[in-house]
Amino acid sequence: MQKRLLFAICPGLLVLSLGAQNSCSISKINSSAQVQAVPMSHVALENKYDVKFNHLNINVERINKDISGSVRTIAKVVAPTLDVYALELYSTMIIDSARINGSLLMPVRAGDAVTYTLPVTLNQNDMIDATIYYHGTPPSGSDAGMSNGTSGSWGNQVTWTLSEPYAAFEWWPCKQQLQDKADSSYVYITTDSTNKVGSNGVLKNVVTVGNKKRYEWENNRFIDYYLISVAVAKYVDYSIYAHPAGMTDSILIQNYVYDNPATLPAFQTIIDQTAELIEYFSDIYGMYPFYDQKYGHCMAPFSGGMEHQTMTSLGFFDFGLIAHELGHQWWGDNVTCRTWNDIFVNEGFASYSEQLALEQFDAANAPANMLQVHNNVMSQPGGSVYNPDTTSINRIFSSRLSYDKGCAIIHTLRFVINDDNLFFTVLKNYQTQFGNGTASINDFKTVAETTTGLDLTQFFNQWIFGEGYPTFTVRWNQVGNTFYLKNTETVSMSGVTPLFITPLEYKLTRSIGDTVVKFDQTQAIENYTFSVGGTVTNVTTDPNNWVLNKGTVTQDASLVGLSENELFAASVHLFPNPAKEKVMISMPVQKTIHYALFDVTTKMIKSGSISSVENVISIQELSQGMYFITLSSTDNEQIKTLKFVKE
Numbered sequence: 001m002q003k004r005l006l007f008a009i010c011p012g013l014l015v016l017s018l019g020a021q022n023s024c025s026i027s028k029i030n031s032s033a034q035v036q037a038v039p040m041s042h043v044a045l046e047n048k049y050d051v052k053f054n055h056l057n058i059n060v061e062r063i064n065k066d067i068s069g070s071v072r073t074i075a076k077v078v079a080p081t082l083d084v085y086a087l088e089l090y091s092t093m094i095i096d097s098a099r100i101n102g103s104l105l106m107p108v109r110a111g112d113a114v115t116y117t118l119p120v121t122l123n124q125n126d127m128i129d130a131t132i133y134y135h136g137t138p139p140s141g142s143d144a145g146m147s148n149g150t151s152g153s154w155g156n157q158v159t160w161t162l163s164e165p166y167a168a169f170e171w172w173p174c175k176q177q178l179q180d181k182a183d184s185s186y187v188y189i190t191t192d193s194t195n196k197v198g199s200n201g202v203l204k205n206v207v208t209v210g211n212k213k214r215y216e217w218e219n220n221r222f223i224d225y226y227l228i229s230v231a232v233a234k235y236v237d238y239s240i241y242a243h244p245a246g247m248t249d250s251i252l253i254q255n256y257v258y259d260n261p262a263t264l265p266a267f268q269t270i271i272d273q274t275a276e277l278i279e280y281f282s283d284i285y286g287m288y289p290f291y292d293q294k295y296g297h298c299m300a301p302f303s304g305g306m307e308h309q310t311m312t313s314l315g316f317f318d319f320g321l322i323a324h325e326l327g328h329q330w331w332g333d334n335v336t337c338r339t340w341n342d343i344f345v346n347e348g349f350a351s352y353s354e355q356l357a358l359e360q361f362d363a364a365n366a367p368a369n370m371l372q373v374h375n376n377v378m379s380q381p382g383g384s385v386y387n388p389d390t391t392s393i394n395r396i397f398s399s400r401l402s403y404d405k406g407c408a409i410i411h412t413l414r415f416v417i418n419d420d421n422l423f424f425t426v427l428k429n430y431q432t433q434f435g436n437g438t439a440s441i442n443d444f445k446t447v448a449e450t451t452t453g454l455d456l457t458q459f460f461n462q463w464i465f466g467e468g469y470p471t472f473t474v475r476w477n478q479v480g481n482t483f484y485l486k487n488t489e490t491v492s493m494s495g496v497t498p499l500f501i502t503p504l505e506y507k508l509t510r511s512i513g514d515t516v517v518k519f520d521q522t523q524a525i526e527n528y529t530f531s532v533g534g535t536v537t538n539v540t541t542d543p544n545n546w547v548l549n550k551g552t553v554t555q556d557a558s559l560v561g562l563s564e565n566e567l568f569a570a571s572v573h574l575f576p577n578p579a580k581e582k583v584m585i586s587m588p589v590q591k592t593i594h595y596a597l598f599d600v601t602t603k604m605i606k607s608g609s610i611s612s613v614e615n616v617i618s619i620q621e622l623s624q625g626m627y628f629i630t631l632s633s634t635d636n637e638q639i640k641t642l643k644f645v646k647e
């Protein structure tokens, strides 16, 4: 989902969204139920089968959210045996009857957990064919899976669903486990004939049933439980087409816009941009995953959007919002986060899709978007892209961390890879390898490493799993053609992530034209000396906002080379690396130095002093992994950070 927005109409056509709160995030936080409602023992029962097909066949009206009907689930037993069929349905929803493999069975209900004891024990690979007939009114409130409301702007009343992350069971009986995508799904909705119904896949039929109509939506692609949706209202159907390169057919873009004479004219120009966005994303991410079905939008009166598979629900149309939710069709729908810890897989990439869309179609406003993203991330010192807490819906959909920091770090990865062809190949490979399924953050790391040949362990540890950001205190001086630049790095969360190693650009503003130089920041204090023509009047650190950072830049006439400690540090070495039992630290002269050894979580393992030219530190007791040794002088000035790997 996606941002609370300030609107700025750009001369081109495009509308840029800027704002600290992501509206995809708002809509999910507002519209999702409490965390996983059933106990782990029930989840274990659900995981004894693999869902193949869900067929929702229910009555839904726009004027209230009373629903009735049936859900048929076909599943395959994956455990050695299965004698209890387990699913979830909100406790106040009434089950009228259930037919499972031909037998009418009575449920046992405990809260939101529903179980049926089967008359015959099933074996691995046996099929389950279960139809649950039910009715009721799904729970209300800001966290409801199904909502009914009226648009304040347009006056249209709508019944719509938003199940992410844990609210599907409020309106249909289901198995809510991310890793089990159904292979296909049908959503048949019977409703008043004045309504239209939007859902996933292809609208196969609209059948007259008495004085009502049944909308029959059929999806033959893998789909996660939270992406199955309905929206019911008086809509007009505004259909357009995209024509991605390399495809002879076109892709249908079906928009269900409020049936209000003023609504479509207000949004038509922005809706039309969806076509070029599909074409562009198909170029950089790989073909739109659901090209043989459609893409679409259904309006519903909530703030932001929700990336229901092939049919996004949204409150309004805006360029950034359309780009975000469309990006989710690749990032979230085709490749789905394996756990809610991995929400970066969905939201980081959907947010970066907004940035890429701006770069492509509204380049003048792209830098401002990334700057705003950076500022939001750094409005607080800590927090990781990786989500450590799946019990907090606010944390899962943290606009600052899952969305903006995720977006910023993908941008940094692109900078580190330093080759857009290769960067987009990483994204395409990730889609190819994990499409139709789920993937973790570490799966993304593996694909990125395999594709680029880079070791990205440090990158992911500091930016994705670590916390905070670096502050660069830069001093510079020019003497003739010799340029001195010193960058002293401190960090916002030294107890978690003590050092960020990163390439970094510096823009030198000169009378003869600006130039950009690039160096690797590999330790807390870096000194660079290089030749430069002309007269430098100013230095800007990271002028293109590739790297999350704060900092200051000062011209300093006293900076004409290295200090005594810096000269000393330049000649300090650690070897061997990797090491098994001990590491040696060599120093140019005898000098008393304090050392401290940390693991990657920055837990200090040991500390002490060394003073010889050659010093042995035992690492026998350490487990395998990466470690840091910091060296500081007797007057506590940090001299150098050494890194090594224990084998």
Ligand SMILES: [Zn+2]
Pocket: 001, 002, 024, 025, 324, 328, 346, 347, 350
């Ligand atoms: Zn989103």
